[in-house]
Amino acid sequence: MADEITRMSEELARDPGSRVFVPLGDALRRQGQTDLALKVALRGLERHPHFADGHDLLARISADRGELERAFDEWDMVLRLAPAHLGALKGMGFLCFHGGRFADAERYLAAAATADPLDRELASALEHLREQRATPPRAPASVVPASLAKDSRYLFADVLNEEGQTALLLDSQGFVLAGAYYDADGTDVGQDIGAELSGVTDAARRATRHLAMGDWTSIIFETEVAVVAMAPAGQDGLLLLATSRATPLGLVRRLSDRCAARAAAWLGGGV
């Protein structure tokens, strides 16, 4: 192994643009030299910023160092560059499992198993995960007081009293906790909106962290017919407020603040 590392180091010294930095960094990582491996990976990625295997290496080094958020970012980047990358699919599966996001873990591991059907260890992990998910879960420690659960769709009814104003409180997985959103046909599409917004909190947090901006406070987007404001809610949740396009932005912010206060009180059992 030491000879191999020496050989690859010499090759990289001769040709700094060589992609040998990936096996070299991985060999160093396997030896536990993660600081050195990290330097090799970062230098390599400076020259090859869109090289999926380079980001995969950085993800593995980060995972070994216990920097799971960075590992997530890097594997996320790998899957953008190479959606079927086996190492990244496995890595994301591991991270999601570790974070208790079992549905996502199953999705990644199933994709990895499809890409490599002969990997028995992977098949076994997937089977184990599916067995766990098939077991009826115990009732989670609900954040919703039982006495209020029945009325949660109307939580914001007295805060929002104009036509075209509606609010949703979503949990960290994008499931609706409170509020409702009815489309033009009168169908409650809150769950569909929540599904599309799953992961917003995480992506916003990571973006502001990379830029050292502090924790995000709001996201506002304008559409053809509405203005939508989102704000972080307790327990990694998300508050979403939609108003008509005619609503002044200052009022949108004020309404969003009121809804956030109502949601916080409700989550704390104080409503």
Added chain:
Amino acid sequence: MMASPFAGMLQTLSRQRGVTAALVVSEQDGIVIDGNLHIGLAEDRVAALAASLYRKARLSARAAGMGAVSFMQLEAPVGRICAVGSGELVLVVVAKTAVNVGMVRVEMLRAISELAVIARGAER
């Protein structure tokens, strides 16, 4: 060296006081297509995350029947990220809190029509 078709709009946006980065990003894969600053790893990640946020906003608006998303901004205590999209492309601006966001919004919405023309030209 030939200037990128996005260079003009990126320079215009970068001239706004408080703007620290202006980038054109692919919405699908989050890869930076052009930017007015040196693109390091952090900027790459932020561009990918901003494109992902914009995509989520667009898809949720579609699920709600709200129509197309025109402008999105994320606020944090010491900065903002703004985004507008056209087709596969997202124009991302990173700015300080004190930026004149109204002006940036106007410039970005103006740039988006240009972005659409460039994107259509590239498809041909």
